[in-house]
Amino acid sequence: MAVLLGKLYSEIGPKYQLKLIAGKEGIFNLVDWVQIVENSNLIPFQRQNELVISTGVANHDEEGLISFCKQLYDRNISGLIINIGPYIKNISPRIIQYCNKVGFPLFVLPWEVRLVDIMHDMGRSILKREQIEDNLSEAVQNAIFSPKEQDVYKKILARNGFGEETRYCLIALALQAGMKEKIEYYINLVTGKLIENLNRVNASFILFTRDKHIYMVSANYSEGEIDLIKQSLQKLQKTYSKQFQLNAVFSPRNLPVESLSDYYKRLNAMLKLAVGKNREMTEYDEEVIYKLILAVGSQNEIKDFHKNTYGRLAEYDKANHTNCCELLKQYFKMNGSIQKLADLNFVHRNTINYQLRKIEKICNINLENWEDRLKIHLSIFMDDLL
Structure with a gap:
């Protein structure tokens, strides 16, 4: 995981007189790492969400610097820190205007600051944050996949502010x-x-x-x-x-x-x-019906119940290229009305009765019996969950 650019700035910035001068809309960008990049030809080799530092040795004029900023932005770089000094003495209004327009964070850093020091502190902050997030992620996943190990994951969560x-x-x-x-x-x-x-x-x-x-x-x-x-x-x-x-x-x-x-x-x-x-x-x-099904039965119990009811009909359709499952769903949507079902399918009601009797035989149910109707209807809902 990465650290928020704004948090990195507030934590490290004051120590090194780092100043945000443009692109504040991008302060919520994520930062995976910090790199020194001087040559535009190296930008394609940078990963997205990296924070770039440059002295401007290769891009010190306005045209070169604005092109540099555009290429970094297009590469999804998190932000740019310019080391103000002999190569770049100030940032032109045109560059500031561009960074504000696209929300690309632009910082300036005094020349007196040793780049190795600020990179060291930023890197340490990123790694520390990653360690915390990795520990929390591991604790939560232990709670999900190893729920019996409460002593392990609860201690880690509590240590990071997530108590009982x-x-x-x-x-x-x-x-x-x-x-x-x-x-x-x-x-x-x-x-x-x-x-x-x-x-x-x-x-x-x-x-x-x-x-x-x-x-x-x-x-x-x-x-x-x-x-x-x-x-x-x-x-x-x-x-x-x-x-x-x-x-x-x-x-x-x-x-x-x-x-x-x-x-x-x-x-x-x-x-x-x-x-x-x-x-x-x-x-x-x-999802009242679905959550009731999931609450009262395990996944294996649901599968077994479904297999011996609606699942039989699905297997029959698959083997015989029929459409019995859809007809049964229509039967419930029409509240068991044979005439409405016949009208919907443009067939005689006797044809519907014949097909329903076939369904009853396949599923070993009686649609006139309310318990059987409930059983097969629940199995249709289960089908959506499997």
Whole structure:
């Protein structure tokens, strides 16, 4: 993980008389590392989210420096620190205007400052922050995947300010991309944007990826922060709608840490529903029937129940190229009205009766019996979760 540029500036800046002179809109950029770059030819070799320092030895005139800034910005560099001295004595209004326009942070640093010192302190700050975030991420993942090891993960959480009273919200995200080979790129893109946006409101969160899904655990949150997450996801979906489809499921609020493991499994099942029905945002608590199914049965129990009911019909359709599953769903949508079902399919009601009797035989049910109807209807809902 990276450190917020604004936090790095407030922590290290005063010691070295570092001053932000333009591009304050980019102060929420993330910084992975700090590099000295003097030659524009080296910019393509820099990674995004790096903070660049330059003395201007190779780009000291206005045209060269503004071209340098543009190339850094296009490379998604987090910001530029210019070492004011013999090569660059001042920054022209034109360069300041450009950086303000695009939100590219531009800093100036006195020539007397030893670059090795400020780079050392910034690097140490980045590594320290990464260590804290790695520890928190490991603790949360232990709570999810090794819930019995409470003594281990609770100590780490408490050490970082997340005590027994802390409450959590778990969010699961899935990306569906036409170009499968770019899914990792899109996952990194989404995680980066989410981190940047949440840092703007000083939200406490832990983010990790697993099985090509993104998971976010928000701690001591406000509903405003949850709304911000939703807005960020909606904006990303709108911006990149041609590249990928984004689906998100939000857990109930105020979860104790001991509940994260159970809700991780439930949200994964609900995520399949969201992807299958192409729902951008799904609130777990609003899906009453689905959450009841997930609450009363384990995944294996749900699979066994489904296999012996609606699953039989799905297998029959697959083997015989029929459409019995869709007809049964229509039957429930029409509240069991044979005439409405016949009208919908442009067939005689006797044809519908014949097909329903066949369905009853395959599934070993009687649609006139309310318990059998409930059983098969629940199994249809389960199908969305498997």
